[in-house]
Amino acid sequence: MTSEEFFRTNDMGCAAFLSMSGHPIQKTDVEDGTCWWFFINLDSLQSLMETFTSDEALVNPREYTKSYGQVKKTLRRAMSGRAH
16 A cells, blocks of 8 residues: 555544544554554545544543553554564
8 A cells, every 4th residue: 555545643542533433553653753553544534533633523431441542552562663
């Protein structure tokens, strides 16, 4: 896949939201000490991003906490050199 086919974010909360909304993380990478999560760039992802950035995202707290914990694990793996 080309870079245009991916959406990337360095916002862990955003990555957790996208992941719990049915968009699995495709890749995790560290660049200059910053962790980036990559998602396939679909129209539905763009709609979710608009919801997330406009503070209109409603989530189940338990699901979000679980997703956030999973994203945090990918961060730890990526920072230790064992990227997703």
